[in-house]
Amino acid sequence: MEPVEINAGEYYLRQLRADDRIDDGAALVAAFADPEIRRWQGGLLVEDAVGAKKYVEFRAWQWESDQRYSWAVCDQLLGNPVGEIALKDVDPHNGSAELVCWTAAEHRGRGIAGHAATAVIGFGFGFVGLHRVSYRQAVGNTASRRVAEKTGFTLEGRLRGAQLVQGEHHDLNIWSRLSTD
Template sequence: MEPVEINAGAYYLRQLRADRHLDDRPALMEAFADPEHRRYVLNYRLRTTDEATEYITLRAAQWACDERCSWAVAEPTTGRLLGEVGLRDLDTTFGTAEASVWTHPAERGGGIAVTALSAAIRFGFGALELNEIAYRHLESNTASAIVAERCGFSRVGLEDRPSPTGEPLVRWVRTS
């Protein structure tokens, strides 16, 4: 699938970039260096420009293989990276996906995650014709619980398996 840009009102969602016009790598490295971000985003470490480049390349490949729709949440006039939102584990046969979102540490608390995730959900149910979108987070991540509630997810409960850290994962679901 080709990447799609989305007007999310106060922000726009676009593909992550590292080109002569726009370079998201410095903001990615800043975000992934933040201790709170590292606590909740366990699968990636972006310590160098090369690792950030690989991350951007991975996200583009996931779009191309229909595995994941991933957007940079961007400030509309400058294109500055504010966070990332996505629909991963896409299964268009069964109409399911799992949502994910993070916000740059300097931008937390301003409603960016709710706005961006709401736009991604609309895309999932509308353009991709999904039936169900799940959302999971560590039980201690109260900010993610607030985002889930504000985006219309219903709390299902704790996952049977703990996270890689051993902490329980909370599962939420939203249907079309």
């Protein structure tokens, strides 16, 4: 699928970019330097400009291959990325995907992730035709729990020791929303 941009009112969701006009690399490097993002993110981390470019290219490839639809969450005024949100592990057969997100440290606590999540969930149910969107939250990550609660997810249970965080296994809460909710 070609990347889709979403006007989410106060925020604008667009594909991450690293080209002549817009380069999100510096924002990614700064965000991934944050200890909280490094703690909970796992997986891909951005260390420098080269890593940021590879990250952006990988996200573009994921769009093209319909594996993950991800957006830079940008403020409407300046267009600068303040976070990232995505539907990953898109499964068209079962009509399911998992919502993932992060917000840069200096923008946390303002409801940005919840606002963006509402728009992305609407995209998933309406445009992609998903039936179920899941969300996993490390038990110790209270900010992530607030995103799930504020965006109408239902807590389904706990996955014991399911995420490796800084060398220790942590439990994950699993949440879901259905298109019929």
